Amino acid sequence: MEHQERALAAFVAEQRAAGDATGVIVVGSVARGTEREDSDVDVYLVVPDEHFRRALAENRVAWVEREGADYPGGYVDVKLTCRWYLAEAARHGDDPTRASFEGARVAWSRDPGLGRAIEAVARLDEAEWDRRVASHLAQVRLHGGYFLDQAVASGDDFLRAHATTHLTLAVARLALATERRFLRGPKYVTAAMADLPVPGDVAAAWRDAVATGGPEASARLIAAVEAWTGDVLPAESTLSTFIRDNELAWLRGTLPAEYA
Incomplete structure (x- = not known):
C-alpha cells in the first residue's frame, strides 16, 4: 500500500x-x-x-x-x-x-x-525435499506410535502433550514438504493445514488429534498418514532415520528434524 x-x-x-x-x-x-x-x-x-x-x-x-x-x-x-x-x-x-x-x-x-x-x-532440490518427507514420516511414527503410547501407559501428562504436539507438527511438516513448501513458523501451521491439499481423512484426523490429544485420535491420524504416504519410508528404516535426524543431528552439523 x-x-x-x-x-x-x-x-x-x-x-x-x-x-x-x-x-x-x-x-x-x-x-x-x-x-x-x-x-x-x-x-x-x-x-x-x-x-x-x-x-x-x-x-x-x-x-x-x-x-x-x-x-x-x-x-x-x-x-x-x-x-x-x-x-x-x-x-x-x-x-x-x-x-x-x-x-x-x-x-x-x-x-x-x-x-x-x-x-x-528459498530453493531446495528435489532430493532434499524427498529426504524431508521421509524424515518427517519417521517423526510421525515415533512420536505417535511410541512416545505417546509410553505416556498413556505411564500416566505422564507432559510426555503425552509433548508427543501429541510433535506428532501433529510432524504431520504438518510432512504435508508441507510434500507440497515443497517451507514452515514459516508455529503460528502458521493451522492455516497451512487448512490450505494444503492433503487427503480429507488426514486433515480431519489432524484436527481431532490437535483438539483432543488422545491416543485414539492420534492412532487414526497415523493410519491416515500411512495410507497417504505409501512406501515413502520402509518400516525397518524408521528408527535409524529418527536417530540420525534427531539424536545425531549435532554430530552431523545439522538441526533436529522438527527445527530444520
Whole structure:
C-alpha cells in the first residue's frame, strides 16, 4: 500500500546516505502484496560481512525504525544480513529463514548479484525435499506410535502433550514438504493445514488429534498418514532415520528434524 511504500522509500533513502549498507531487501506481507492497512514493513538490511559479524557479536542484529513511517502504528522491522549469511542460509538455513525470503524483492542494492543470492535461500532440490518427507514420516511414527503410547501407559501428562504436539507438527511438516513448501513458523501451521491439499481423512484426523490429544485420535491420524504416504519410508528404516535426524543431528552439523 502507498503508506508502506513511503515508509520503505524513507528507510532506503536513509540507508543509502548514512552508512556502509549495500542493499535493502523487502520481505513479509509487503513483499508478497498481502499487507493490511496497519502492517509493518519487514526488511533485511544488507551490510558487509565484517559489519554483520561485529553486530552479531554485539547483539545488534535487529531493531525497529519508526521515523519515516507516517501511518498509525507503522514502523520498519529491520534485520541485518550479509552475503556470507545468505550463502550459509542457502546451504543449511532452517525453514523459517528460508521462508522469510520467499517472495522477497530488492528495494535497493549496490550488489548486482543480490537477487540471485536471495533466490538461492528459498530453493531446495528435489532430493532434499524427498529426504524431508521421509524424515518427517519417521517423526510421525515415533512420536505417535511410541512416545505417546509410553505416556498413556505411564500416566505422564507432559510426555503425552509433548508427543501429541510433535506428532501433529510432524504431520504438518510432512504435508508441507510434500507440497515443497517451507514452515514459516508455529503460528502458521493451522492455516497451512487448512490450505494444503492433503487427503480429507488426514486433515480431519489432524484436527481431532490437535483438539483432543488422545491416543485414539492420534492412532487414526497415523493410519491416515500411512495410507497417504505409501512406501515413502520402509518400516525397518524408521528408527535409524529418527536417530540420525534427531539424536545425531549435532554430530552431523545439522538441526533436529522438527527445527530444520
